[in-house]
Amino acid sequence: MQFGNGFPKLKTFLKINKLVKCMNESKLLKERMLKLASNWWWTWHPEAIDVWRSIDSNLWRESRHSPYAFLKNIGEDRMEKLSQDPSIRIKIHRALSELNRYLDCQNCWGWKNAGPLAARPVAYFCAEFGIHESIPLYSGGLGILAGDHLKSASDLGISMIGVSIFYREGYFRQRISKTGEQIVDHERFNPEDFSLVRVTDKEGQPLTIDLPIQGENVSIGAWTVKLGKVPLYFLDIESAVHKIGIQELGIRLYGGDESVRLSQEIILGIGGMRLLQALGISPGVIHLNEGHCAFAPLEYARYLMVKHDLSFHQAINQAGSRTVFTTHTPVPAGHDCFASDLIGHMLWQYMQSLGITHEQFMNLGRIRQGDKNEPFCMAVLALKTAGKSNAVSFIHGKVSRQMWHKLWPSRSPQEVPIGHITNGINVLGWLSPIMKQIFHRYFPPDWEQRIGEEDIWSHIQFIPDEELWNTILLLKTGLIEFLPRVPHRAHPQDVILDPHALTIGFARRFTGYKRPGLLLDDPNRLRKILSDPDRPVRIIFSGKAHPKDKIGGDLVKKIFQFATELPIPGKIVFIEDYDINVGRHLVQGVDLWLNTPVEL
Numbered sequence: 001m002q003f004g005n006g007f008p009k010l011k012t013f014l015k016i017n018k019l020v021k022c023m024n025e026s027k028l029l030k031e032r033m034l035k036l037a038s039n040w041w042w043t044w045h046p047e048a049i050d051v052w053r054s055i056d057s058n059l060w061r062e063s064r065h066s067p068y069a070f071l072k073n074i075g076e077d078r079m080e081k082l083s084q085d086p087s088i089r090i091k092i093h094r095a096l097s098e099l100n101r102y103l104d105c106q107n108c109w110g111w112k113n114a115g116p117l118a119a120r121p122v123a124y125f126c127a128e129f130g131i132h133e134s135i136p137l138y139s140g141g142l143g144i145l146a147g148d149h150l151k152s153a154s155d156l157g158i159s160m161i162g163v164s165i166f167y168r169e170g171y172f173r174q175r176i177s178k179t180g181e182q183i184v185d186h187e188r189f190n191p192e193d194f195s196l197v198r199v200t201d202k203e204g205q206p207l208t209i210d211l212p213i214q215g216e217n218v219s220i221g222a223w224t225v226k227l228g229k230v231p232l233y234f235l236d237i238e239s240a241v242h243k244i245g246i247q248e249l250g251i252r253l254y255g256g257d258e259s260v261r262l263s264q265e266i267i268l269g270i271g272g273m274r275l276l277q278a279l280g281i282s283p284g285v286i287h288l289n290e291g292h293c294a295f296a297p298l299e300y301a302r303y304l305m306v307k308h309d310l311s312f313h314q315a316i317n318q319a320g321s322r323t324v325f326t327t328h329t330p331v332p333a334g335h336d337c338f339a340s341d342l343i344g345h346m347l348w349q350y351m352q353s354l355g356i357t358h359e360q361f362m363n364l365g366r367i368r369q370g371d372k373n374e375p376f377c378m379a380v381l382a383l384k385t386a387g388k389s390n391a392v393s394f395i396h397g398k399v400s401r402q403m404w405h406k407l408w409p410s411r412s413p414q415e416v417p418i419g420h421i422t423n424g425i426n427v428l429g430w431l432s433p434i435m436k437q438i439f440h441r442y443f444p445p446d447w448e449q450r451i452g453e454e455d456i457w458s459h460i461q462f463i464p465d466e467e468l469w470n471t472i473l474l475l476k477t478g479l480i481e482f483l484p485r486v487p488h489r490a491h492p493q494d495v496i497l498d499p500h501a502l503t504i505g506f507a508r509r510f511t512g513y514k515r516p517g518l519l520l521d522d523p524n525r526l527r528k529i530l531s532d533p534d535r536p537v538r539i540i541f542s543g544k545a546h547p548k549d550k551i552g553g554d555l556v557k558k559i560f561q562f563a564t565e566l567p568i569p570g571k572i573v574f575i576e577d578y579d580i581n582v583g584r585h586l587v588q589g590v591d592l593w594l595n596t597p598v599e600l
Helices: 007-038 040-044 046-055 057-062 067-074 076-083 086-104 109-113 141-156 238-244 258-278 296-308 312-320 340-354 358-363 378-385 394-403 433-442 454-462 465-485 523-530 550-565 580-589
Strands: 122-125 160-166 173-176 182-185 209-213 216-227 230-236 285-289 323-326 388-391 502-507 537-542 572-575
Touching: 007 067, 007 076, 007 086, 040 046, 040 086, 040 141, 040 216, 046 057, 046 067, 046 086, 046 433, 057 067, 067 076, 076 086, 109 141, 122 141, 122 258, 141 160, 141 216, 141 230, 141 285, 160 258, 182 550, 209 258, 209 340, 216 238, 216 258, 230 258, 258 296, 258 340, 285 296, 296 312, 296 323, 296 340, 296 378, 312 378, 323 378, 340 358, 388 394, 433 454, 433 465, 465 580, 502 580, 523 537, 537 580, 550 572
Parallel strands: 122 160, 122 285, 160 230, 285 323, 323 388, 502 537, 537 572
Antiparallel strands: 173 182, 209 216, 216 230
């Protein structure tokens, strides 16, 4: 290239070349960061989350721990500066390399022990999935369990697919007034806010499925995302909302009246199964996580009737043989039930496609056959159609067998076919990084791949008591430091919690049967315990009550007011807007997690 005597031209060329190079490096860095954000693997891997936090911890907090919001807020100038920082580039490279290594791993438990599921995966249906605090498509324990199941399935290499609904306002945000009243706030989200990708057909066009809803034949679409190796699908009700004209339909989790709830459950169960069929997926197991999705095996039976020319009885038996139902709710009032007229109005077309009458359909959801005064119960439908049913703890198993004994009146309660599988968690997703480091020092090198083996946990005895206790104190201090960052606590003034005090945590959905107010049944005794200077005790509460649950809302107010009336501030703290982030800090920082089951 000839510049002659024009050195200024050469300088201009070099500047332009440098500018283009910087722009290319900035674009490349952003693409790599988007790639890291697009797989929800990061949600349970602290080393990936640390990438965002290390760039700008304040911006990460302001973005509510959402990588996509973080990238939208970071600005092009800042991105260009980051692209010139070798340490940032190295962190992104390492996180992406770890993700690729994770996805390419061939030595998985599921591949060795659950090979047949590769061709016919587990289809895991749930009305909510609790994946991360920045993705508010969950309300409580039901969703957290579902999210952890998908994460663990990915870790184990088990072929599983999640199916749910995308709610444009998710679940509500909670604020507590000065008098303890729960204030409900809603925010609107778009699927792109969570890096969801539109599901398309073979021609690359948005895939749609047809559903009968409230007497109308409507088309709905879907979005998808990967959790490590596991795909999760969200049915999109937006188009159905416009056609039917019911705005609440695709807006909120567990919102609206009975017709909205039934419509959502039709979409989840029937629509979810039709989505899998449209994608060419034939599940080996249909897992119903609570009764909201109990229409799924019915739809699979209809599919078998058409494909193999079977009777409804034959088809429902075949569908049931591969259906598993997990029940969570220990009180009858907690299960969705719908009146006969509403079922007839909403599902008359569907009954015709199954070849059964209205009364035959109603009897699928009734305990007492032919009782026209009994409504249609989704849990009863699930129990009748599923080949296997389970509760979520030993005690809950006994409660469930007693509660549903009338479905099997000829058997004793002990013989009712409802087993129990105790709720579990994805350990690595909840374990604090500093505790994980200790396990790396004292546990076998492959402990992360063997966390389900009892012998692995026997190595806890090799951790020196002093090192373990100091780590616990450090985690409790982290919890105490976290509290001032929470929007509101029970006391307006600054509260200093003692990390050496026995710290008790109670955090779950506030409703009557979970008995969150049990500690307040004897307030004088509780005051005495909290006032003991030699045995200091602190209690941290957190939890939301469903907006329509007055009893739950009153319990929030009762605990809040008791905490503010204590003569010594800070003995009881109520953290508002309970979410996964609050739960993570509590799980890692309290000494004792309080649960209050009913012992029988």
